[in-house]
Amino acid sequence: MATEHVDVAIIGGGQSGLAAARAAKALGTEPVVLEGSGRTTGSWPRYYDSLTLFSPARFSALPDLPLGGDGNRYPHRDEIADYLVRYAERLQVDIRTRARVEVVEADEAGFAIRTADGHRMTAAGIVAATGAFGNPARPELLGQEGFAGEVLHVADYHDPQPYAGKRIVVVGGGNSAVQVGHELARVATVTLATHAPLHFLPQVRGGKDLHHWLTTTGFDHLPPAWLAHVLPGTLVLDPGDYQNALHSGRWHRRPMLTRLEGESVIWDDGTRESVDVVLLATGYRPDLPYLRTLDGALGDGGGPVHSGGLSLTHPGLVYLGLEFQRSFASNTLRGVSRDADHVIPPLAAHVHRAPGAAGL
Known part of the structure; x- marks a missing residue:
């Protein structure tokens, strides 16, 4: 059976992965979103029960789909989870749930990916959009x-x-x-x-x-x-x-x-x-265990080596949803799409082999 090849593999189907999919599709690539859970809700259902957004609804939506209702209200956790499912349905891109990525390796095609169920694919570009909730910072207290x-x-x-x-x-x-x-x-x-x-x-x-x-x-x-x-x-x-x-x-x-x-x-x-x-309540760190086999992609603390979300070690690898990736709003619903519009164009150029087309 031939190994599947895709333009761009987006790892994570929460708000960051969906923002990446929208931007990638707009630039003529064919993204495939790989989401480990059964729904495109990211980490929202796993937060504490009473969680409400710190930002009002009018400032808390992704492009092209407002939250609706009273724009001054502070939406509840579950409303955001349902909103992301609706957003994913509107995108009309290839989204695969229960496809948890375990390993990403360098490959002559760009990158080789293996999921938890044993599926293998190659990709010219990778978007690491798995956020941080899966990697809580747990400092060891003395005693x-x-x-x-x-x-x-x-x-x-x-x-x-x-x-x-x-x-x-x-x-x-x-x-x-x-x-x-x-x-x-x-x-x-x-x-x-x-x-x-x-x-x-x-x-x-x-x-x-x-x-x-x-x-x-x-x-x-x-x-x-x-x-x-x-x-x-x-x-x-x-x-x-x-x-x-x-x-x-x-x-x-x-x-x-x-x-x-x-x-x-x-x-x-x-x-x-x-x-x-x-x-x-000591925060979270980027949840990127699947990149450990990419030599140099992660620093000593397990965080990505990047500039504004662009990998400094592996062309074709970008990140979304990092705290303060490019701004105060980077890992929020109102800010992640701006970061996607920053990292996806160079990724699309890489996928389309822009240097070769220019004779370089």
């Missing part, structure tokens, strides 16, 4: 091995009811840490452990959602190198209750814990506190 309580990552958290009446320390100071900590505080005693004080940013300014200002001022387009000089640290979007809840004592914030010991957390001032659960 964690002997801790008598439970340690879990927010990726494994779904709803607060199993934690009713418990004493919980949430490690992290970003949006997810605060949103989940605030939710847990309704049924449990909660402290956030962070390296620095929380930076709250009002969700609404001048009667308009923050994302109105991010888009109309061009902030969304600022490159990461400039953002480092602008942002004071990790920001928490506050719809109006988080900072008030902190000040009123409904939950607390303390400097980062130093270690775990028995049933206790040891704080930086040496005090000991009995704790049932330590919840790590």
Whole structure:
């Protein structure tokens, strides 16, 4: 049986993969989307149950298909999952679900791909669009091995009811840490452990959602190198209750814990506190295990070696959905298509053998 060859293999069928498919099709390539799960929903169904977008519906859609309804609402996790399924159906491209990619290797045709079910194909170009949810950052806390309580990552958290009446320390100071900590505080005693004080940013300014200002001022387009000089640290979007809840004592914030010991957390001032659960809201790292056999494609920490999403080691390999890939909005519904429009044209030129056509 002959090995199947495709123009572009897009690995991942969530928002990044669908944005890539749209851009690739528009430039005359024939993309094939390989999605490991049974639906083109990306990671959305696996997030915690109460998750809503931090951006309003009007700023949270991919090109050519608005979310509809009240543009000022904050869509729920499940609405976004259903929206992505509809978007995939409209694209009319070859999307294959339950096709988890295990290995990508260099090949004379460009790249050779093997999926979990043993299917093999070659591709002239690869879009790595698997995001990061599958690779939670789980820092090892000092003393964690002997801790008598439970340690879990927010990726494994779904709803607060199993934690009713418990004493919980949430490690992290970003949006997810605060949103989940605030939710847990309704049924449990909660402290956030962070390296620095929380930076709250009002969700609404001048009667308009923050994302109105991010888009109309061009902030969304600022490159990461400039953002480092602008942002004071990790920001928490506050719809109006988080900072008030902190000040009123409904939950607390303390400097980062130093270690775990028995049933206790040891704080930086040496005090000991009995704790049932330590919840790590410590982010995610790019989930790219299938690229480990591509020599040099991944750096020492497992992250891609790239510039703006273009591989610096393998022509024909591009990335989408990386945090701060090119801007503040890179791994969001409102920003990923801009990144696709940046990385897909050079990929299409590679697939169409543009240098040879130009006599080079």
